[in-house]
Amino acid sequence: xxxxxxxxxxxxxxxxxxxxxxxxxxxxxxxxxxxxxxxxxxxxxxxxxxxxxxxxxxxxxxxxxxxxxxxxxxxxxxxxxxxxxxxxxxxxxxxxxxxxxxxxxxxxxxxxxxxxxxxxxxxxxxxxxxxxxxxxxxxxxx
Numbered sequence: 127x128x129x130x131x132x133x134x135x136x137x138x139x140x141x142x143x144x145x146x147x148x149x150x151x152x153x154x155x156x157x158x159x160x161x162x163x164x165x166x167x168x169x170x171x172x173x174x175x176x177x178x179x180x181x182x183x184x185x186x187x188x189x190x191x192x193x194x195x196x197x198x199x200x201x202x203x204x205x206x207x208x209x210x211x212x213x214x215x216x217x218x219x220x221x222x223x224x225x226x227x228x229x230x231x232x233x234x235x236x237x238x239x240x241x242x243x244x245x246x247x248x249x250x251x252x253x254x255x256x257x258x259x260x261x262x263x264x265x266x267x268x
Contacts, residue, residue: 127220127252130196133158134173134259138165143259144199146173148181148214151192157181173197174205178212190214198256200227200249206235209245216246220256 134145137160150156159176162168174197182188190212198220201209206228209217217236219229228235229247236245 146177146197203228
């Protein structure tokens with residue numbers, strides 16, 4: 127999570143500071159990404175999708191089974207769906223997102239027993255630190 131926090135701190139100005147890192151089956155970092163919706167004007171430019179695209183390119187396959195995604199904020203519905211679609215093996219996230227979180231806060235996309243793919247999930251890792259990044263960003267906006 128500390129690496130994901132480092133990545134979040136490199137988020138382009140104007141974008142919400144969220145960082146994501148994909149680790150391969152061998153535990154080594156494969157790719158990282160930040161939110162880029164504003165700077166790229168990309169509606170799906172969330173840190174998770176940016177990192178998973180880069181990981182797929184680096185690994186030469188869209189199947190990210192055996193990989194772990196570490197992200198500073200609980201994924202939204204779109205990103206949780208992308209995690210399932212990419213067949214990521216495990217997800218670790220920091221801060222919970224009570225308004226849009228789709229991995230337990232609002233809904234739980236990943237642990238729906240009807241899915242064919244199962245993702246191991248661990249949330250709330252370094253929660254105070256990751257939530258602090260977001261709180262500081264929104265305080266500066268006001």
